[in-house]
Amino acid sequence: MSSELFDAIQYLEKEKGINKDVLMEALEAALISAYKKNFKSATNVRVDINEETGSMHVFSRKEIVEEVLDPQQEISLAEAQAINPNYTIGDVIELEVTPRDFGRIAAQAAKQVVTQRVREAERGVIFNEYMDREEDVMNGIIQRVDPRFVYVHLGKVEAKLPEGEKMPTESYHVHDRIKVFVTKVENTNKGPQIYVSRSHPGLLKRLFEMEVPEIYDGTVEIRSVAREAGDRSKISVHAPDPEIDPVGSCVGQRGQRVQTIVNELKGEKIDIVEWSEDPVVYVSNALSPSKVIEVLVDEEDKATTVIVPDNQLSLAIGKRGQNARLAAKLTGWKIDIKSESEARKDGLITDENSGDVEQTEPLFDTSEDLFD
Template sequence: MNAEFIDALEEIEKEKGISKEIIFDALESALISSYKKNFGSSQNVEVEIDRATGRVRVVAKKTVVEEVKDDLLEINVEEAREIDDKYQIGDIVIVEVTPKNFGRIAAQTAKQVVIQRIKDAERDVIYDEFINRENEIITGMIQRISKNNVYIDLGKTEGILPPTEQIEGEVYNQGDRIKLIILEVKKTTKGPQIILSRSHPGLVKRLFELEVPEINEGIVDIYAISREAGSRTKIAVHSKDPNVDPVGACVGFKGTRVKAIVEELNGEKIDIIIWSKNIDEFIANSLSPSKVIKVEINEKEKAALIVVPDYQLSLAIGKEGQNARLAAKLTNWKIDIKSESQYDGDSNS
């Protein structure tokens, strides 16, 4: 190897962000294996590469002994003192043992090592970049669909949208651009695996952060989200500034902000609710769009009885119980809903 090789490594360092030192270390390790394989040696050898010239030398470490029993691992004290008269028994002497044709082996090995290290380093760079982006929103293009998995082009790498993280009924077409949340980044033997989600409640949270500057600036807080992906989401918000209406901020002028989110989620309904530290008020709000007449709280059981007008009972419960179910998830309370006449009937019986 020569100066051209060093120049090439510098180029790789600049372009790929792979440290020259990492390649040198890997190359030295690979050359030790090559030496032992080609020269059948059980010597205690090391390979040294001159970082400036690229010159490769193989050195053997030998212990200074009175009487040599294994000349691959030991050196006679007299021989050692010919190298340097300060050597004593027990010292380690370094002897150059570079074979004549080792340069050719080194060049072949270098090529393989560099290719492998570039692959490994690119995988590491991708892993390091994405591991710090878990729970972030990302836009990607649908590349292909295989065995119900949707593969998303993320630029430097590919992410996977597994069936469990897809929105039920959503159609994925090759070439479509969609927003997803980075759910998990795993290290595998084939490189980093980036698991994406369209159904996670965190996606709705991130979409609101993108669309609503007041959330991004920390004026409006998202307290909780409950979601049945593809159908409906409830999001509880709270304003730290009494002059800022949290629902108005999330809806936007003429509904533009929430409309953009609904469009991204292909028509998923979104209820924006005001969070209150007063639990009965929060529970009443959570049943939006239904009106609530009365809330009875059982703190011990973390259960609430909600009374709604007769004509709004089905609205409060929702189709297949969805509204009540999402409200319970949002508040983390058990919710029982009764109409006014049911409640009055119970009270009078």
């Protein structure tokens, strides 16, 4: 066996990150397979490979028995002791059976099998690398687009962006650079399969972690995210330290931090609200930018009835119910919105108990033109 083969194995270990022992095991398996196939042998054999000389030897392993029933697997005690008198019944003896032209035949078989093992090992290395990136954001380049998937090159592998994970308002073109959220990494017979998303709420969360140092270091916490990709999102934040403004930290000076995220999401509007353990305050904040008069809480059903000024009803509900829907997703509370006049008619509020709920400020709403 040529020493070039071992040079190639060392190269693969260095350049591809494939463990040398894995490759040597693959090579041994290939040589054993070649021996059994080409020399019609079912014998239990072992291959000894000398890396320094590039030589190899095949040894047949036979059990020493009193009566030989299978000559390919067994050898008599008399024959064994003729080789070494110390052998006894039950020992295993190894006899060299290397054919004269085995090197040429084995090299051909080994090439195919080792290539397959190398491919499998490479896939394993890639899978392990990308498995750790699940629920993370990665940069990629769009390679091709078909009716089912957008294929995004992530460096060592091509990820699939399914139709249902696209942003409805976004166009995808070959060679475009794109940030994607890794939703799933699978190890299949065809190699690692990676699925990514542009519409997942996790993308918004990770983008804030990347853009806002206070979130990255834990000074500010993201408590919840509700997203309708490409249109509008709400994110609630909290700072354990009362001296820190969590909303202001996310907004940044003159809105620069959040605007970077808005630009990445192609203009998606983002409401940043402060989380509160008090459902009255939290639900009121979540319904911003509308004003809230009162929040009636049903703890048992985890439901709220929110009363807003008559002129704020459509704003609170939002276009096609979007604002109320996102607020419910964000808070985890059911939200029923009523106008002030309707609530008075139903007897839910009176002049004595009416009054605006104090909402935490500031709220940042990227639908407003605050960057001029």
